[in-house]
Amino acid sequence: MLMSIAIAAGIMGAIGVFSAAFLGVAGKVFAIVRDPKVDELEEALVGANCGACGYSGCAAAAQAVVEGRAKVNVCLLGGAETAERAAEVMGVDVTAEETPVATLGCNYGVDNAHLLFDYRGIKDCRAAAMVLGGGKVCAMGCLGLGTCVRACNFGALRLGDNGLPVVDKDKCIACGACEASCPKGIIKLSSTQLRIAHQQESTECLAPCEATCPAQIDIPLYIRSIAEGDYRQAITTIKEHNPFPLVCGRVCPHPCEAACRRGDHDEPIAINPLKRFAADYEMNLNERILPNRAPSTGKKIAVVGSGPSGLTCAYYLSARGHEVKVFEAMPKPGGMLRYGIPDYRLPQSVLDWEIGGVEAMGVEIQCNTALGKDISLEQLEEEYDAVYLAMGAWKSRAMRIEGEDDYPEIESGIAFLEKLAKGERPELGDEVVIVGGGNTAMDCARSSLRLGAANVYLLYRRSRAEMPAAVHEVNDGEFEGIQYHFLSAPIRAVGTDNSLRSLEFQRMRLEDHGGRPKPVPIEGDIGNMKVTNLIAAIGQGPDLTALGTMVDATKWETVLTEIGTCQTNREKTFAGGDFARGGATVVEGVRDGRDGARAIHLFLNGEDMNVPENYLAKPPKFTGVKGGFEVLPTDTPRVEVPVIEKSERVSTFAEVEITLNEEQAKQEAARCLQCGEVCFKGHRGKRS
Amino acid sequence: MTEYLLLFISAVFVNNILLAQFLGNCPFIGVSNKVSTALGMAMAVVFVITISSMFTWMSVKYLLIPLELEYLQTIAFILIIATLVQFVEIFIQKVSPTLFRTLGIYLPLITTNCAVLGVSIINIRNEYDFMHTLVHSFSAAVGFGLALVLFAGIRERHALCDIPKPLRGTSLALITAGLLALTFSAFKGLL
Ligand SMILES: Cc1cc2nc3c(=O)[nH]c(=O)nc-3n(C[C@H](O)[C@H](O)[C@H](O)COP(=O)(O)OP(=O)(O)OC[C@H]3O[C@@H](n4cnc5c(N)ncnc54)[C@H](O)[C@@H]3O)c2cc1C
Ligand code: SF4
Ligand code: SF4
Numbered sequence: 001m002l003m004s005i006a007i008a009a010g011i012m013g014a015i016g017v018f019s020a021a022f023l024g025v026a027g028k029v030f031a032i033v034r035d036p037k038v039d040e041l042e043e044a045l046v047g048a049n050c051g052a053c054g055y056s057g058c059a060a061a062a063q064a065v066v067e068g069r070a071k072v073n074v075c076l077l078g079g080a081e082t083a084e085r086a087a088e089v090m091g092v093d094v095t096a097e098e099t100p101v102a103t104l105g106c107n108y109g110v111d112n113a114h115l116l117f118d119y120r121g122i123k124d125c126r127a128a129a130m131v132l133g134g135g136k137v138c139a140m141g142c143l144g145l146g147t148c149v150r151a152c153n154f155g156a157l158r159l160g161d162n163g164l165p166v167v168d169k170d171k172c173i174a175c176g177a178c179e180a181s182c183p184k185g186i187i188k189l190s191s192t193q194l195r196i197a198h199q200q201e202s203t204e205c206l207a208p209c210e211a212t213c214p215a216q217i218d219i220p221l222y223i224r225s226i227a228e229g230d231y232r233q234a235i236t237t238i239k240e241h242n243p244f245p246l247v248c249g250r251v252c253p254h255p256c257e258a259a260c261r262r263g264d265h266d267e268p269i270a271i272n273p274l275k276r277f278a279a280d281y282e283m284n285l286n287e288r289i290l291p292n293r294a295p296s297t298g299k300k301i302a303v304v305g306s307g308p309s310g311l312t313c314a315y316y317l318s319a320r321g322h323e324v325k326v327f328e329a330m331p332k333p334g335g336m337l338r339y340g341i342p343d344y345r346l347p348q349s350v351l352d353w354e355i356g357g358v359e360a361m362g363v364e365i366q367c368n369t370a371l372g373k374d375i376s377l378e379q380l381e382e383e384y385d386a387v388y389l390a391m392g393a394w395k396s397r398a399m400r401i402e403g404e405d406d407y408p409e410i411e412s413g414i415a416f417l418e419k420l421a422k423g424e425r426p427e428l429g430d431e432v433v434i435v436g437g438g439n440t441a442m443d444c445a446r447s448s449l450r451l452g453a454a455n456v457y458l459l460y461r462r463s464r465a466e467m468p469a470a471v472h473e474v475n476d477g478e479f480e481g482i483q484y485h486f487l488s489a490p491i492r493a494v495g496t497d498n499s500l501r502s503l504e505f506q507r508m509r510l511e512d513h514g515g516r517p518k519p520v521p522i523e524g525d526i527g528n529m530k531v532t533n534l535i536a537a538i539g540q541g542p543d544l545t546a547l548g549t550m551v552d553a554t555k556w557e558t559v560l561t562e563i564g565t566c567q568t569n570r571e572k573t574f575a576g577g578d579f580a581r582g583g584a585t586v587v588e589g590v591r592d593g594r595d596g597a598r599a600i601h602l603f604l605n606g607e608d609m610n611v612p613e614n615y616l617a618k619p620p621k622f623t624g625v626k627g628g629f630e631v632l633p634t635d636t637p638r639v640e641v642p643v644i645e646k647s648e649r650v651s652t653f654a655e656v657e658i659t660l661n662e663e664q665a666k667q668e669a670a671r672c673l674q675c676g677e678v679c680f681k682g683h684r685g686k687r688s
Numbered sequence: 689m690t691e692y693l694l695l696f697i698s699a700v701f702v703n704n705i706l707l708a709q710f711l712g713n714c715p716f717i718g719v720s721n722k723v724s725t726a727l728g729m730a731m732a733v734v735f736v737i738t739i740s741s742m743f744t745w746m747s748v749k750y751l752l753i754p755l756e757l758e759y760l761q762t763i764a765f766i767l768i769i770a771t772l773v774q775f776v777e778i779f780i781q782k783v784s785p786t787l788f789r790t791l792g793i794y795l796p797l798i799t800t801n802c803a804v805l806g807v808s809i810i811n812i813r814n815e816y817d818f819m820h821t822l823v824h825s826f827s828a829a830v831g832f833g834l835a836l837v838l839f840a841g842i843r844e845r846h847a848l849c850d851i852p853k854p855l856r857g858t859s860l861a862l863i864t865a866g867l868l869a870l871t872f873s874a875f876k877g878l879l
Contacts, residue, residue: 015768124847124848
């Protein structure tokens with residue numbers, strides 16, 4: 001008896017020892033090399049192996065963090081405390097880590113949405129989505145049956161009165177369960193870092209204004225924030241897509257206002273003056289409202305050119321934790337904002353504050369350093385992980401007329417404006433003639449008036465309707481006293497003793513060829529006018545000489561880049577703004593800057609930087625207001641932007657337009673319809 | 689050959705390890721919320737059951753019977769299976785990280801899966817030879833997988849239904865499992 005117990009125990013013991021030895025040897029033979037950090041990190045995590053983070057256990061989560069696939073705040077169970085310990089192991093600063101929050105992409109509850117049919121089936125969004133995509137007309141409409149609410153294990157969601165889920169931001173721990181459960185992809189995790197890298201997609205609900213804004217600013221949100229008096233939120237929203245709100249609020253041609261849905265019924269919302277209001281609020285507060293900076297990544301990026309495009313790229317790269325240095329040829333940063341656009345539209349003190357914001361984001365700007373002279377592209381590619389070129393369009397096009405180079409009184413528009421920007425106040429004669437019809441020509445003409453010229457003429461070869469300058473600029477200029485000569489092109493500058501006397505010009509007529517009308521000379525109809533100063537402002541293009549043949553160019557002598565990523569033919573080099581577009585606008589430069597920053601960030605992380613599948617390269621067509629709904633008129637019309645007295649306007653370079661006051665801003669913001677793609681608020685009537 | 693085929697069909701449908709013998713019920717309820725995870729679990733189970741029953745069969749044949757220690761069978765099997773699963777985990781982690789990522793999470797769960805032990809014991813009780821053991825274990829595991837995936841598919845559809853409150857969750861899962869077992873019992877007449 002004893003014997004058989006002993007044998008049994010012995011055998012079992014032997015099997016046990018053998019198994020242990022076997023596993024021990026196997027463990028050695030098949031050992032995989034592990035980063036000691038992984039073990040250390042695993043210690044730091046809670047150790048519950050709950051899988052809430054989406055990884056198979058704490059060890060896998062630790063591995064992911066070490067490999068950079070996950071953030072130190074990966075552990076949902078452990079919360080802030082665990083994140084701090086993990087951050088310590090990884091040597092990063094946890095305070096800068098921002099947790100995303102679930103955010104709803106549809107704002108239209110039962111009262112505001114256009115319904116296709118009344119869904120009475122199973123109370124679950126996934127079931128409803130199987131029936132023609134649900135009961136709403138809009139394909140992106142929230143079905144409001146609360147599948148996400150039930151998916152949330154942390155009680156952060158509830159269904160609100162209007163049938164839309166409401167997020168309790170404090171309870172949301174960013175587990176992503178709602179996002180995974182929503183059959184329409186309407187509820188998503190969102191954070192500053194995600195939003196600044198976001199590119200609009202055709203599958204999102206976008207307001208007409210928002211989809212038309214080149215910078216893709218969430219316009220309805222910032223207008224709503226202003227209406228609610230939350231100016232801090234307004235400026236934060238704008239800066240997620242455009243770090244130049246003071247500048248754009250003053251000089252942007254605001255295509256958004258042309259697309260505004262209220263504009264189809266009465267007058268568009270004063271979107272841009274509202275942006276200026278929010279931006280000035282920050283400046284007057286004298287406090288920088290900046291997004292969180294992601295922990296340092298140790299990557300270095302060089303930006304060449306400190307115009308709006310270069311600085312935007314630098315700003316967003318810095319926000320994502322990269323180290324950015326901007327090289328600028330001129331003595332001061334700002335590009336055309338400083339050396340082109342005159343003070344009466346954009347005071348230099350305002351520009352200085354705006355650039356200060358970019359520097360406060362951690363960007364270093366080194367002036368008086370030109371690419372092609374002090375530094376070369378090869379050198380930058382060698383020393384930095386990526387390069388963004390935004391050298392603008394600074395080469396003036398010549399008029400190609402007889403006598404163009406013979407007289408000192410003839411100069412280019414940008415050379416003239418640059419002098420003004422440097423504080424010079426050149427003496428002009430009585431008869432100043434500007435050639436051209438764009439913004440530069442308008443700025444030269446209006447500046448000449450302010451310098452005291454008795455007569456300022458503007459010669460343009462097409463008619464008023466074709467002028468590329470902003471309409472209100474042309475009207476303002478006329479009001480201030482510019483005399484327009486349309487359908488006229490210069491042909492010869494005449495002078496005596498090296499001094500300009502007169503200008504011969506050819507009268508033109510327009511021929512319609514479909515598209516933009518073409519000016520053709522009227523044979524023999526030649527005019528003559530007295531001239532003391534002639535300013536040629538017929539367009540600018542980029543100067544590619546500093547790069548030689550290193551980057552591919554288009555036939556318009558601009559840098560060739562990939563749409564949406566701004567990458568050039570050189571892998572590490574990106575380009576945008578006027579340098580890639582030719583003479584464009586500030587806000588397009590800002591768009592390129594942000595697109596470039598997104599692409600560079602992904603490139604440096606070794607991720608796919610292609611644009612999303614449903615990338616919106618152009619704003620979609622909006623169908624207007626659908627049946628049964630009617631836009632309600634408002635009590636107050638669109639605000640008039642206040643301006644200074646005319647006498648002061650033409651004698652000084654003081655800023656012409658004045659910021660809206662708080663009351664005006666709130667009243668104007670209340671006019672906004674808070675549009676989506678199909679639905680909007682502020683309507684009368686419902687589906688019949 | 690027909691014999692093996694019959695063995696296969698009987699193990700998969702008629703004597704389904706889950707629905708006829710009621711072994712391995714905890715993963716049946718635990719990992720049947722999604723078809724994709726159920727599929728992963730099923731694959732891991734097929735893998736482990738087939739390998740472990742080979743080893744347990746050999747241990748009985750060459751160790752326990754010669755030493756006349758058949759009564760130690762259960763305890764020895766537990767040890768062997770646990771060791772084996774551990775080894776398999778170490779091995780695939782080294783050899784195929786991708787396979788590890790798909791099966792990895794399920795392996796530790798299987799260590800304590802009674803179906804694994806059950807299949808090994810059934811092999812011995814039915815006095816199968818090595819080939820029969822192999823085919824039977826594989827088939828039983830496939831049967832387990834089939835039931836699991838079917839069940840997960842049903843539960844996925846449940847998620848969309850308006851279920852009375854008291855029945856939600858495990859209670860409905862158990863009722864469904866019962867009905868599914870009932871359906872499988874129809875295969876009884878097959879052989
Ligand atoms: C007179 C005028 C009025 C305008 N008015 C408006 C307006 O009302 N609204 C609007 O939206 N847009 C307006 N624009 C257009 C707008 O200013 C430009 O589209 C915008 O500034 C382009 O930004 P950018 O960053 O691409 O280039 P830029 O602003 O031109 O900046 C390029 C920078 O690169 C630097 N640089 C150039 N070469 C080198 C080199 N080799 N090495 C180092 N640095 C170099 C330049 O010094 C400059 O600072 C106007 C332009 C002009 C000229
Ligand atoms: S966000 Fe998605 S899941 Fe949530 S209620 Fe709306 S449609 Fe349903
Ligand atoms: S009404 Fe408001 S949301 Fe709609 S297009 Fe105009 S500004 Fe944008």
